[in-house]
Amino acid sequence: MTHFANPVLRGFNPDPSIARVGDDFYIATSTFEWYPGVQIHHSRDLVHWRTAARPLHRPSQLDMRGDPDSCGVWAPDLTHAHGRFWLMFTDVKRYGQTTVSGATGASLRDFHNYLVTAKEIDGEWSDPVHLNSSGFDPSLFHDDDGRTWLVNLLWDHRPGRSRFGGIMVQELDRQTMRLVGKRRLVFGGTERGFTEAPHIYKSNGWYYILVAEGGTGWDHAVVMARSRDLFGPYEVHPDGAVLTSAGRREGNLTRAGHGDLVNLPDGSTWIAYLCGRPLTGHERCVLGRETAVQPMVWGNDGWLRTVAGDGAPDPAPPLPPLQAAPEIADPDWDGSFEAGCLPLPLQxxxxxxxxxxxxxxxxxxxxxxxxxxxxxxxxxxxxxxxxxxxxxxxxxxxxxxxxxxxxxxxxxxxxxxxxxxxxxxxxxxxxxxxxxxxxxxxxxxxxxxxxxxxxxxxxxxxxxxxxxxxxxxxxxxxxxxxxxxxxxxxxxxxxxxxxxxxxxxxxxxxxxxxxxxxxxxxxxxxxxxxxxxxxxxx
Missing domain, CATH: 2.60.120.200 (Jelly Rolls)
Incomplete structure (x- = not known):
């Protein structure tokens, strides 16, 4: 076998955030109103995965009673730095907007962004620290100068404004676990709109920002921009979207977007992203949004592209240059119940x-x-x-x-x-x-x-x-x-x-x-x- 089939995490595993620690890869995905909160998956070959943890399982960490449908835990961000795992997530408490005389009025939503940490992926995670409520899709950027920054979408609730107000950054003091300094708006997005899901990386003196745009439906896309300064200004990728299936409503992988990058031990770069697979003959994805992975390449111009250069999601990528690990899988469950813990597939x-x-x-x-x-x-x-x-x-x-x-x-x-x-x-x-x-x-x-x-x-x-x-x-x-x-x-x-x-x-x-x-x-x-x-x- 020289290729594998996407998606690798099937059936409602959206908004992937990927991290590598040595030979181990971890992907965190959204759980929304389903308890426990956040699914963290483990792999050694990017193809075979097991459920490693559902870290938010205590009342002191997460209480979603009253959260509306499709609210709760959105878009976790998983990183490993300074000797520990860092997990950001949003608990969405309200999703709605008002209308005034037929025109769109204020969009009053409640997004609370929290941080938890752990020494081990399957260990006990800390109680959450509330960092802000200014928007959703929070992530952490650990700069090579030792500083850590919170990055998130700024939500603009005001009537007549673009709801997606841009990407902001603010420094996190790791000693006090508090935000310090002023927040800065660094990237306003492109004409695709719905700029969200930000991640920042640093390579060869450039700061790269990766965002999702176009909404999480058929026009979803991964968009990249770069700057020599963390605070910008950022120039947008000359090809437009780095990865998208915009307009496609049939086929193996649609709705591609919301990506995160990881480097393999050999230095190659891969992307984890969400996708949807419609029923044949129907524009409906009954399995929800799933997670796919595929390799990317850096061009001589310093920009990231798909291997084929077409920006399309790959339903059958080549196997990564890693030792196969098929033994990494969730245990089979025969459907019976025993005293003790709830069987792993259930929530x-x-x-x-x-x-x-x-x-x-x-x-x-x-x-x-x-x-x-x-x-x-x-x-x-x-x-x-x-x-x-x-x-x-x-x-x-x-x-x-x-x-x-x-x-x-x-x-x-x-x-x-x-x-x-x-x-x-x-x-x-x-x-x-x-x-x-x-x-x-x-x-x-x-x-x-x-x-x-x-x-x-x-x-x-x-x-x-x-x-x-x-x-x-x-x-x-x-x-x-x-x-x-x-x-x-x-x-x-x-x-x-x-x-x-x-x-x-x-x-x-x-x-x-x-x-x-x-x-x-x-x-x-x-x-x-x-x-x-x-x-x-x-």
Missing amino acids: WLRTPWPERLFSLSARPGWLRLYGRETIGSFFEQALVARRQEHFAYEASTLLEFDPQDFQQSAGLVCYYNSTKFHYLNVTVEGERRQLQVLSAVPNEETAAHVVAEELPDGPVELRVEVSGPDLRFSWRCGDDEWIEWPHVLDASVLSDEVSLPGLPNFTGTFVGVAAQDLSGDGAHADFHFLRYRGNDLS
């Missing part, structure tokens, strides 16, 4: 107190969910799920649940956010257990369908089969034959590209289990397994 939403949502010890061999708020809650909902990583997959669970009234339900869910999901669940009507499908689709009323008016007592197995845009639910009791609900649901709506107006959509689809008890009694539901088997259609 939950927003709250730092998971013991109120679920238990692996209350009934050994089962995951017990305690029914909480609605499946659309921004605060406390019992929903435990894993990423969809394939265009076609089958997932199933075995549920034991004895609801006492219609306000209690539990089941299997395909979930993007509070406005987009398909949910097969057990509830009760009078004295009869029922099976229903609850679907939320943007611009349509939330639909509820009773698919089994009377469900026998005892365990019930629930299954979902997804093939591209088609989603089918089925169920069975004991060893009975599967009963398939004949209605085919639209899986493609569970994507960034389908949204209610004005709402952010930056995540990806999950499949998992959920429980609600709107009476507030916390009725529990027990799940014996959550199995997932994926197949690639591409």
Whole structure:
């Protein structure tokens, strides 16, 4: 094998920040409202990866209760300098804007930027230090003179202004962990607009700034500029975008942007960047934004370009000049539950107190969910799920649940956010257990369908089969034959590209289990397994 396939981190792994420490590479990706916060991946060959850490896992580090959909943890920045790892991240608490007489008014958003550090990537990370709230996408630049600088987008909320106000830098005093001196606006971006995701590097006496532009959709791009002085002025790359798939809405890699650079031991430069893979025949990326890597080359003019010189993302780059490390991978999980920690693929939403949502010890061999708020809650909902990583997959669970009234339900869910999901669940009507499908689709009323008016007592197995845009639910009791609900649901709506107006959509689809008890009694539901088997259609 001389080439490998992009993306290398599949299924909702956006906004990569890459760092190398000796022979080890690390990529941090955004988790948004999913807890614990930030995923850090480890590799030695840039091709095979494992989950090394989810560093924000304590209440003192992160509490996202109340954060709207697609808010929470944005764009982490991972660096290693001065004997430790440094991780910047934004916790977005509000995403919205007002309109006045039909014109765009103030865009009032809350972006809080924090710094945590650790000696070891999989060790305990510090409690966060709040540095500023002036914008999002913070990163650190460690200059060769020993000084450290915070770099972030400046958000301009004022009516009639460009929201993306440019890239600013301010010095970080590492002893006090406080910003010092005045902040300086160093780069205003190009005509592509939406200038964000800044990283600064230094090479051969030049300061290079790398930003994302064009928005995180079809016109996304990586743009570079350089200056002899950290504070500018910066001249823009003569070719325009360094990397982009602008305008492309089909193919292996679209939406390419939000990049970060790393040098390999042989001195070659590679870029990690986000991308999207639309369903064939659909302009919808159900796997969310994923992470790809590819080599870059420095020209004689001191500018960075793709190997082909065309600025295009490469779906099949050559293998990097590194020893292959296929043994680096996440362990296989058979879908069963054991007492102790939640299996690695699984996460939950927003709250730092998971013991109120679920238990692996209350009934050994089962995951017990305690029914909480609605499946659309921004605060406390019992929903435990894993990423969809394939265009076609089958997932199933075995549920034991004895609801006492219609306000209690539990089941299997395909979930993007509070406005987009398909949910097969057990509830009760009078004295009869029922099976229903609850679907939320943007611009349509939330639909509820009773698919089994009377469900026998005892365990019930629930299954979902997804093939591209088609989603089918089925169920069975004991060893009975599967009963398939004949209605085919639209899986493609569970994507960034389908949204209610004005709402952010930056995540990806999950499949998992959920429980609600709107009476507030916390009725529990027990799940014996959550199995997932994926197949690639591409």
